[in-house]
Amino acid sequence: MTRLQRAEIKKINFSRGAAVVMALLMGGPALAGSQKIGDPPESSNMRLVGLNDLQGRSAYQPTIHHQGDRWIAYIGHHGGTDAVPKPVNPLTGQSEFNGTSIVDVTDPAHPVYLRHIPGQEGTYEAGGAQMTRVCDGKDLPKGDPSAVYLLRTFGGAAHEIWNVADPANPKLIIRLEGLKDTHKSWWECKTGIAFLVSGVPNWRVRRMTEIYDLSDPAKPVKIREFGLPGQEPGSTGSVPTELHGMISTGSAGNRVYFGYGTNKGGILQIVDRDKLISGPKEPTPENLRFPVIGEMEMSPLNGAHTTFPLGKMAIPNFSKDKFASQRDIVMIVDESLVNECQEGEARQMVWFVDATVEKKPMVVASYSVPETSENFCERGGRFGSHSSNESMAPVFYRKLAFVTWFDAGVRAIDIRDPYHPKEVGYFIPAITATTDKRCIKVNGQDACKVAIQSNNVETDERGYVYVVDRANTGLHILEMTGPARAIAGLPEN
Amino acid sequence: MKRAAPLTAEINLCRVALLFVILACLQAVDFAHSDEADSIWVETKWPFLMDQWGEGRSFQCKAADCGAELDLYIRAKIGFCSNTTGVADDDELERLSDFDFMKGQATALGSGREIDIAGMKGRLRAYAIASPILSQTYAFSVAFNSNSDALVATVAVKGGPPAAMEPVIIQFLNGKTIRRWVTRTLGL
Numbered sequence: 001m002t003r004l005q006r007a008e009i010k011k012i013n014f015s016r017g018a019a020v021v022m023a024l025l026m027g028g029p030a031l032a033g034s035q036k037i038g039d040p041p042e043s044s045n046m047r048l049v050g051l052n053d054l055q056g057r058s059a060y061q062p063t064i065h066h067q068g069d070r071w072i073a074y075i076g077h078h079g080g081t082d083a084v085p086k087p088v089n090p091l092t093g094q095s096e097f098n099g100t101s102i103v104d105v106t107d108p109a110h111p112v113y114l115r116h117i118p119g120q121e122g123t124y125e126a127g128g129a130q131m132t133r134v135c136d137g138k139d140l141p142k143g144d145p146s147a148v149y150l151l152r153t154f155g156g157a158a159h160e161i162w163n164v165a166d167p168a169n170p171k172l173i174i175r176l177e178g179l180k181d182t183h184k185s186w187w188e189c190k191t192g193i194a195f196l197v198s199g200v201p202n203w204r205v206r207r208m209t210e211i212y213d214l215s216d217p218a219k220p221v222k223i224r225e226f227g228l229p230g231q232e233p234g235s236t237g238s239v240p241t242e243l244h245g246m247i248s249t250g251s252a253g254n255r256v257y258f259g260y261g262t263n264k265g266g267i268l269q270i271v272d273r274d275k276l277i278s279g280p281k282e283p284t285p286e287n288l289r290f291p292v293i294g295e296m297e298m299s300p301l302n303g304a305h306t307t308f309p310l311g312k313m314a315i316p317n318f319s320k321d322k323f324a325s326q327r328d329i330v331m332i333v334d335e336s337l338v339n340e341c342q343e344g345e346a347r348q349m350v351w352f353v354d355a356t357v358e359k360k361p362m363v364v365a366s367y368s369v370p371e372t373s374e375n376f377c378e379r380g381g382r383f384g385s386h387s388s389n390e391s392m393a394p395v396f397y398r399k400l401a402f403v404t405w406f407d408a409g410v411r412a413i414d415i416r417d418p419y420h421p422k423e424v425g426y427f428i429p430a431i432t433a434t435t436d437k438r439c440i441k442v443n444g445q446d447a448c449k450v451a452i453q454s455n456n457v458e459t460d461e462r463g464y465v466y467v468v469d470r471a472n473t474g475l476h477i478l479e480m481t482g483p484a485r486a487i488a489g490l491p492e493n
Numbered sequence: 494m495k496r497a498a499p500l501t502a503e504i505n506l507c508r509v510a511l512l513f514v515i516l517a518c519l520q521a522v523d524f525a526h527s528d529e530a531d532s533i534w535v536e537t538k539w540p541f542l543m544d545q546w547g548e549g550r551s552f553q554c555k556a557a558d559c560g561a562e563l564d565l566y567i568r569a570k571i572g573f574c575s576n577t578t579g580v581a582d583d584d585e586l587e588r589l590s591d592f593d594f595m596k597g598q599a600t601a602l603g604s605g606r607e608i609d610i611a612g613m614k615g616r617l618r619a620y621a622i623a624s625p626i627l628s629q630t631y632a633f634s635v636a637f638n639s640n641s642d643a644l645v646a647t648v649a650v651k652g653g654p655p656a657a658m659e660p661v662i663i664q665f666l667n668g669k670t671i672r673r674w675v676t677r678t679l680g681l
């Protein structure tokens with residue numbers, strides 16, 4: 001047991017005692033489930049290893065990169081808040097618009113904040129630099145072998161590429177700008193092909209796909225624009241659901257899984273990558289359909305924020321079947337947008353899709369956090385899924401999936417049988433003095449609560465889980481314990 | 494009687510003054526917000542199947558009252574609008590619009606224009622509707638927003654011309670019925 005863990009346990013015991021004393025002083029127990037500063041984190045089969053407050057910035061996407069003999073976390077941020085639009089960077093003493101945090105997590109118990117790269121001016125979703133992807137120059141076909149490249153968004157207006165070979169001193173290489181709403185892109189490090197979530201003017205949606213050859217990041221070459229028919233310039237009538245993001249399986253897998261919609265009108269689109277890159281490029285309805293293999297329209301009540309391909313999986317219950325005992329599985333994660341389960345949104349959750357017959361994918365299972373056990377709808381902020389880890393490293397791939405659930409923290413799901421996924425662990429970080437409030441309107445007045453808002457999660461090859469908070473609480477580095485750890489094949493801790 | 498004449502004059506003066514006060518008060522009342530402006534619209538049953546945005550409210554105004562038969566459908570699209578730019582242009586208006594409610598192929602009749610509805614900024618655009626089963630009709634799409642929440646109205650027009658219908662539609666959207674509903678729906 002490390003000093004940090006002992007300190008954490010002492011803190012938990014002290015906090016429990018303090019909570020009992022407070023409850024007695026207040027004349028009764030606190031509202032079940034609500035979080036208070038000083039409360040311990042809530043967990044099952046997951047344990048806190050280390051944390052960093054990320055300078056109190058609202059966090060979106062973390063990418064964990066093995067960089068030489070170090071492990072570096074690149075974490076995207078939303079813009080600041082109304083109260084603190086431009087937080088102070090203690091490293092520089094300057095107020096800086098939220099951008100990208102660079103944290104050395106080589107020792108996960110003692111993460112070291114290296115650098116903050118400021119992002120676009122603006123608060124909440126209007127500013128910051130939400131997305132991060134990282135490729136080594138030595139992997140890219142025409143990259144500088146000594147470079148490490150960070151691809152990030154700059155607010156909604158641009159994509160940027162930085163050289164982060166020295167992560168404490170990043171250098172801007174290029175900016176692709178003039179866009180309406182950039183978001184969560186995908187970059188193949190072996191080929192350099194990048195699928196950028198952009199908003200090209202004249203397209204009828206804020207987010208669509210630009211495909212670039214970034215094999216030489218200093219000289220981007222645009223290949224084409226892509227989207228659903230009806231979104232392209234000049235089309236009329238209803239505008240199909242706009243893009244959220246995509247994941248490519250590269251030239252070997254030859255598939256790109258596009259997810260359209262966040263919390264509504266979800267569409268999973270399975271695309272032939274070669275045809276997408278090499279096919280006719282003019283964005284006509286015919287050309288946009290040309291590379292498409294299959295599409296699945298979800299219930300309009302749910303979106304497709306993350307479409308994570310799990311590839312071919314042996315289904316335990318089909319093991320004796322002579323035909324189709326292996327299934328091609330895609331995990332879809334919706335995004336909840338609405339605070340405290342209010343009007344305008346149905347429950348957002350996780351769906352498992354059997355895409356063995358790619359033209360006709362079908363949902364075969366779902367997973368959702370039980371709400372009533374902890375009154376998650378009333379804790380504050382959003383309750384529902386947001387995103388999963390996207391690492392395909394063997395330690396967790398096809399075994400455990402991690403999904404952030406806003407006020408319900410991060411959930412660990414045993415996906416070895418994707419027809420019957422089950423929760424095997426969770427971690428809900430404690431709130432701190434920097435955790436921001438979330439409000440709903442009650443009789444025209446703001447009614448605000450402070451609750452954790454676990455937003456994104458990523459894993460590394462070592463088996464650490466990195467969860468970041470939308471409500472400014474920072475980065476929590478976790479490890480699995482007990483039976484959940486055994487599923488990953490990790491040694492006992 | 495000599496003394497009565499000035500008294501009568503004073504009373505008449507008071508009456509005139511009172512009339513002016515009443516008129517001034519009446520002028521101060523914004524008719525666009527009055528129930529009277531809404532009374533020619535009759536609420537009808539929501540006619541569409543459930544979709545991702547759920548049900549809204551549906552109203553009809555007869556041709557005798559509005560100059561053409563108008564069917565207005567309005568509903569909230571929570572979290573679907575940019576809270577920084579709002580309904581900034583026709584692209585954003587069309588992204589928000591319920592074209593399926595127009596019952597035919599919609600062709601824009603020129604660019605949209607900015608409007609103020611219930612104290613919020615928005616945009617309105619007119620369309621010609623081509624349908625194999627209906628005679629030539631028109632439609633309007635109207636969207637306005639409060640932060641990231643959008644309110645989207647679709648108006649089907651039987652008869653025309655559509656330009657003459659715009660003030661009637663805007664007046665109703667600014668009326669008490671819609672204002673109350675917007676306040677309740679968005680929790681304002």
